[in-house]
Amino acid sequence: MKIACLLGAGFSSRGGLPLVNGLFDVDLRLVANWQVRHFSRVIEHYTRWKQANPTRNVENYLEFLYQNASLASSAPPFVYAAQLIAAVLSQPVSERDTRVNPRYGNRITTPSHVTEHEAFFRTIFKYSDMVSVLTTNYDLLIERCLRHKPMKRVFGVGFMYGGLGRPQVLKGTAQPFRETQDRQRTIELAGNTSLFKLHGSLNWAADNLGNLRLFQDPRSAFNKTYQVAIIPPVQNKAMPVWLGSIWQEAEIALSQADVWVICGYSLPDYDVNIAKLLRCGAEKVSHIFLLDPNGEELSSKFQAIAPFAQVVSLSGLPSGLDELEPRLGKIA
Numbered sequence: 001m002k003i004a005c006l007l008g009a010g011f012s013s014r015g016g017l018p019l020v021n022g023l024f025d026v027d028l029r030l031v032a033n034w035q036v037r038h039f040s041r042v043i044e045h046y047t048r049w050k051q052a053n054p055t056r057n058v059e060n061y062l063e064f065l066y067q068n069a070s071l072a073s074s075a076p077p078f079v080y081a082a083q084l085i086a087a088v089l090s091q092p093v094s095e096r097d098t099r100v101n102p103r104y105g106n107r108i109t110t111p112s113h114v115t116e117h118e119a120f121f122r123t124i125f126k127y128s129d130m131v132s133v134l135t136t137n138y139d140l141l142i143e144r145c146l147r148h149k150p151m152k153r154v155f156g157v158g159f160m161y162g163g164l165g166r167p168q169v170l171k172g173t174a175q176p177f178r179e180t181q182d183r184q185r186t187i188e189l190a191g192n193t194s195l196f197k198l199h200g201s202l203n204w205a206a207d208n209l210g211n212l213r214l215f216q217d218p219r220s221a222f223n224k225t226y227q228v229a230i231i232p233p234v235q236n237k238a239m240p241v242w243l244g245s246i247w248q249e250a251e252i253a254l255s256q257a258d259v260w261v262i263c264g265y266s267l268p269d270y271d272v273n274i275a276k277l278l279r280c281g282a283e284k285v286s287h288i289f290l291l292d293p294n295g296e297e298l299s300s301k302f303q304a305i306a307p308f309a310q311v312v313s314l315s316g317l318p319s320g321l322d323e324l325e326p327r328l329g330k331i332a
Contacts, residue, residue, distance in 0.1 A: 002130040004257035010264020015114040015141045026088045038080040062232035082228045086202045089139040090218040108216045112144035116317045127328040132253035134196040138230045149190035158191020163246030172216035196250040200230035210241030233271040254281025263291040267301050282306035291320040
């Protein structure tokens with residue numbers, strides 16, 4: 001049995017991160033004066049934009065900046081908003097998530113300690129070792145749960161970034177408590193579970209030629225020399241070059257899966273590219289499980305995408321796992 005998981009902002013919220021409409025309402029720990037200037041400009045412009053567009057949300061605003069900011073003289077560059085989002089999602093989220101410098105916090109080599117996420121993946125991998133994970137999230141919680149390499153004494157199946165070539169070597173900072181010579185300045189992703197980050201990632205930086213640099217941490221949010229490689233939901237024509245292979249291989253992963261597990265993703269109407277991606281990959285899927293408090297309302301959306309699949313609405317995390325496990329067991 002092959003399983004494809006699609007995880008949205010609701011999944012990351014279980015780890016203490018804000019939902020989309022709360023991205024601009026977080027008290028930030030700023031580390032540079034340029035952040036104050038850039039982020040203040042974004043917040044002030046968003047406030048005016050929201051007053052003029054009361055029915056629209058933060059993702060609509062980000063799409064506006066991404067595609068139209070150059071036409072509006074008062075609008076900040078999208079890169080300012082991307083840096084703001086990256087800084088918000090790099091904030092400490094738990095007492096166990098201890099670190100001194102937020103530039104290099106959320107390191108991929110550090111486990112997330114989010115019990116709901118570990119329980120979710122334990123349930124999935126209990127019934128299949130052929131699992132692919134797709135996400136619209138920018139943060140690194142999924143990576144920190146799956147781990148950068150297979151673990152023996154603790155949970156961690158190991159992952160790689162789907163759609164990017166191998167080897168995947170991530171740059172980091174020296175860790176003085178390490179005895180090895182390189183002190184984990186670089187690590188190579190050594191897992192076989194493909195993680196497709198459909199809207200980019202906090203630890204990716206892109207240049208004008210579409211080349212990606214991969215880091216162990218979200219330093220792109222705190223360094224003006226990097227352009228953090230994230231985008232909002234946009235039309236195909238506006239997608240950057242570096243996302244092309246990721247979406248192509250994500251479609252293949254969906255089309256090969258017998259089961260889809262959707263957690264924390266509501267398929268909003270403006271996310272037309274994700275809907276198109278799901279339709280293209282829906283020929284084989286026989287069961288779709290929705291782990292969401294509003295799953296009943298979402299069922300019709302996913303049934304329209306995969307009319308021949310059985311769509312089952314379950315509770316959200318963590319209680320939905322008790323409902324999901326016997327169903328996966330029966331299929332397996």
